[in-house]
Amino acid sequence: MTEYKHGGDVYRNQQVELDFSININPLGMPEAVRREAIAGVLESARYPDSRCGKLRTLAASHYQVPEDCLIFGNGAAELIFGIVRAAAPKKAVLLAPSFTEYEAALKCTGAECRFFYLKEENGFRLPLEEYLEFLRKEAPELIFLCNPSNPVGTVIEREDMEKILDFCKDHGIFAVVDECFLDFLENGRSLSVAEEAAKGNEGLFVLHAMTKIFAMAGLRLGYGFLGNRKLMESMENSVQPWNVSIPAQYAGCGTFGDWRENYIADTWKLLKSQREYLRKGLEGAGFSLFDSRANFIFFKDSKTRRERELYQYFLGHKILIRCCDDYRGLDGRFYRICVKRQEDNDQFLDILQGYL
Numbered sequence: 471m472t473e474y475k476h477g478g479d480v481y482r483n484q485q486v487e488l489d490f491s492i493n494i495n496p497l498g499m500p501e502a503v504r505r506e507a508i509a510g511v512l513e514s515a516r517y518p519d520s521r522c523g524k525l526r527t528l529a530a531s532h533y534q535v536p537e538d539c540l541i542f543g544n545g546a547a548e549l550i551f552g553i554v555r556a557a558a559p560k561k562a563v564l565l566a567p568s569f570t571e572y573e574a575a576l577k578c579t580g581a582e583c584r585f586f587y588l589k590e591e592n593g594f595r596l597p598l599e600e601y602l603e604f605l606r607k608e609a610p611e612l613i614f615l616c617n618p619s620n621p622v623g624t625v626i627e628r629e630d631m632e633k634i635l636d637f638c639k640d641h642g643i644f645a646v647v648d649e650c651f652l653d654f655l656e657n658g659r660s661l662s663v664a665e666e667a668a669k670g671n672e673g674l675f676v677l678h679a680m681t682k683i684f685a686m687a688g689l690r691l692g693y694g695f696l697g698n699r700k701l702m703e704s705m706e707n708s709v710q711p712w713n714v715s716i717p718a719q720y721a722g723c724g725t726f727g728d729w730r731e732n733y734i735a736d737t738w739k740l741l742k743s744q745r746e747y748l749r750k751g752l753e754g755a756g757f758s759l760f761d762s763r764a765n766f767i768f769f770k771d772s773k774t775r776r777e778r779e780l781y782q783y784f785l786g787h788k789i790l791i792r793c794c795d796d797y798r799g800l801d802g803r804f805y806r807i808c809v810k811r812q813e814d815n816d817q818f819l820d821i822l823q824g825y826l
Contacts (some may be wrong), residue, residue: 472559479491479790480790482606483785483790485785485788486788486789486790487788487789488788488789488790488814488817488818489634489789489790490784490789490790490791490792490794490807490808490810490814491790491791491806491807491808492687492808493620493651493682493764493765493766493806494682494685494687494765495654495682495683495684495685495737496682496737496740496741496744496765496808496809496810496811496814497733497736497737497740497763498685499684499685499686500684500685500724500725500733502725502727502729503684503686503719503721503724503725504696504725504726505724506720506721506723507686507717507718507721507724508604508717509720510715510716510717510718510719510720510721511716511717513716513720514715514716516716517712518712518714518715518716518719519719520524520712522542522714522719522722522823524719524723525542525714525722525723526540526542527585528722528723528726529693529722529726530569530611531726532726533664533665533668533695534665535664535665535668535669535695535699536594536669537667538699538702539667539669539695539696539697539702540639540668540693540694540695541586541693541694541696541705541706542691542692542693542713542722543691543692543693543694543701543713543714544690544691544692544713544714544715544718545679545681545690545691545692546648546650546677546678546679546681546690546692546693546694546786547571548690548692548709548713549554549677549692549693549694549705549790550571550572550575550646550648550677550762551571551575551578552644552705552708552709553675553694553696553701553705554575554576554578554579554612555578555579555703555704555705555708556704556705556708557611557612557644558579558581559576559579559610559611559612559644560581560582560611560737561581561582561584561608561609561610561611561612562576562581562582562583562584562610562611562612562613563583563584563585563605563608563610563612563613564576564583564584564585564586564613564614565585565586565596565614565615565616565619566585566586566587566588566797566798566799567594567621567622567794567797567798567799567800568614568619568798569614569616569618569621569648570618570797571801572614572646573749578700579810580805581612584610585798585799586597586601586604586797587798588799590770593622593624593760593761594619594622594624594760594768594784595624595761596619596624596626596630598633598634601634601636602633602637603790605638605641605643606641607618609641610643611642611643611644612643612645612646612714613638613643613644614646614648615631615634615644615645615646615647615648616647616648616651616825617631617648617649617652618645618651618652618654618655618659618718618762618763618764619650620648620650621766621768621792621797621800621804621806622758622760622761622762622768623651623691623760623761623762623763623764623766623767623768624663624760624761624762624763625661625761625763627654628660628661628694629640629663631661631663632663635663635666635671635673636746638780639671640672641671642673643673644673644674644675645673645674645675646665646674646676646677647667647674647675647676647677647692648676648677649661649662649663649676649677650677650678650679650681650682650692650759651666651682651764651765651775652678653678653682653683653734653800654682654683654737654738654764654765655763655764656685656738656742662675663675663676664695665695667696667697668695668696668697669697670697671697671755672698672701673693673698673783674696674697675694675696675698675701676694676695676696676804677692677693677694678693678694678695679691679692680693680721680722680725682693682765683734683737684721684725686721688716689715689717689718689721690697690714690718690769691714691718691719691721691722697799698824702822718724725779727792733819737765740809740811741765741809742804744809744810744811744812744815745765745767745809747812747815748763748807748809748815748818748819749767749768751815751822752767752769752822755822755823755825755826756772756773756826757770757771757773758770758772759770765808765809766806766807766808766809767806767807767809768794768802768804769804769805769806769807770805771803771804771805772803774803775802775803777793777801777802777803778793778802779793779802780803781793781805782792782807783824784821784824787821787824789804789817789818789821791806791807792805792806792807793805812824
């Protein structure tokens with residue numbers, strides 16, 4: 471059986487009482503979304519709408535894009551595999567470290583993966599000119615970028631992203647930009663290139679997800695922006711029918727209520743205070759922190775050479791954190807924790823004192 475390598479594995483760790491390993495909104499699932507999901511369960515004796523018609527209309531209206539540029543999936547992960555099957559690249563370039571499902575999807579199609587390793591001494595930030603030179607040398611057919619990055623949380627600023635996309639357009643490289651954590655940034659809308667994908671750049675696919683910002687990971691709902699009709703048809707033809715359940719579609723529709731902007735603003739406010747609170751606690755304990763700007767904090771236990779020690783310590787106290795030893799370029803001294811509410815963060819920092 472394939473080993474599960476993501477956060478949130480409370481099923482194999484049933485003693486866990488507090489999960490810091492998954493990056494979902496600390497405010498929890500909005501009540502309006504919960505009500506719609508329950509209503510969807512009650513309608514689940516029938517098949518789902520394979521076109522996600524109502525959800526498509528609401529999303530297109532919200533983002534002011536054409537309906538036919540949207541595709542929905544069973545989480546963003548399904549769309550990652552879908553775009554790779556549709557584009558069928560022989561060679562791709564990935565950043566390292568980065569989300570592991572990109573490589574997994576590419577391996578399923580037999581694509582060659584080349585890795586541009588981000589450097590710890592540079593805070594795992596993307597050095598633009600070095601990266602473009604690497605692309606020029608490797609000449610891939612496809613790249614993946616994650617903005618903000620996962621697991622580090624660094625951001626590619628708009629000017630740099632536009633230079634990368636211009637380079638890709640000039641050199642015939644298809645770009646996949648994963649923006650699943652962008653809603654957690656107050657300036658996220660100004661950084662997004664989703665509209666560019668929807669309205670003109672046929673060499674660009676942009677991923678979003680409702681999973682994280684609306685705390686609905688178990689419902690599985692991702693969506694993408696793609697203006698390339700040929701690739702869109704290939705993606706649509708390759709996914710299984712009824713891939714988005716009725717409860718997921720209902721919940722997704724529920725996210726477009728009048729309360730949405732206030733909920734997201736409240737999320738930003740909470741994250742701003744609690745991220746700083748956790749950072750101070752971790753820095754005061756002697757850990758090395760990086761510029762994580764999403765709803766999580768990425769750090770290194772520089773005080774030890776023993777890998778996974780902090781992970782095991784917290785697990786012994788019924789708290790699950792994310793050890794990042796399965797990411798390329800990292801070892802078991804790197805960790806990621808989500809930003810949670812004050813009382814949860816207090817408990818985490820109190821227990822941390824016993825490790826020092």
